[in-house]
Amino acid sequence: METNPNNYIDTFTKIKFSPLNPTIQDTNIIDIAHALSLICRFxxxxxxxxxxxxxxxxxxxxxxxxxxxxxxxLACLLHDAEEAYVSDITRPVKKHLPEFIAISNKVQDVIWKHFGLDDLKAEDFEIVKDIDDTLLGYEGLVLMGPHFKKSARSVSKEYNLAYRDMISVRDEFIERAKILCGKLNLNVASF
Structure with a gap:
């Protein structure tokens, strides 16, 4: 746990998380789900x-x-988890910020390790990226309209993108993580 207040963020569960020196023990699914349920897409x-x-x-x-x-x-569920700790920057800007990308990747790597996903292969990450981009196109058309220019790929079903309160979303995220971790026999202490 970080003690210099200039080097950490205070999380929902009162953890002092250092984005520059992230640790597995400071990574918490409740913090991830809570923060991501309050961060707006696009x-x-x-x-x-x-x-x-x-x-x-x-x-x-x-x-x-x-x-x-x-x-x-589980990798798809957690693919944006680092945003709970470092937020996000729009794609056109982020590509010009290599230090931010390095920090974000370092946090995400700790999250992958915490949830037993640090052995994913390049082809696994390609699957996650394809699914992420597929949902991006679908969500963009629904939430932003036909002017949204990202390529829309077919999704497996129509998703209900209606507004939902953050608590129900947070709780569903946590529950899905618990179920997946249980099926994978992962003993993740942060539930």
Whole structure:
């Protein structure tokens, strides 16, 4: 645990998390689910509030419907988890910030390790990225309208992107993580 207040963020569960020196013991699914359920997709430019947590739940569901393993489903659920600790920056800007990308990747690597996903292969990450991009296109058309220019790929089902309160989304995210970790026999202490 970090003690210099200039080097950490205070999380929902009162953990002092250092984004520059993240540790597995400071990573917590409740903090991840809580923060992501309060962060809006599309940098807030959608027609109503739609959270990163909702997006992540649907990514995990899309992986399940496509017949991917529980490990890939969990990776889809957690693919944006670092945003709980470092937030996000829009894609056109982020690509010009290599230090931010390095920090974000370092946090995400600790999250992968915490949840037993640090052995994923490049092809696994390609599956996660494809599902993420598929949902991005689908969500963009629904939440931003036909002017949204990202390529829309077919999803396995129509997802209900209606507004949901953050508590129900947070709780569903946590429950899905618990179920997937249980199926993978992962003893994750942060539930």
């Amino acid at each position: 940098n807030g430019h959608c027609s109503y509030f739609y959270s990163v947590a909702q997006h992540s739940i649907f990514c995990a569901e899309e992986a399940r419907l496509r017949g991917h393993s529980e490990k890939i489903q």
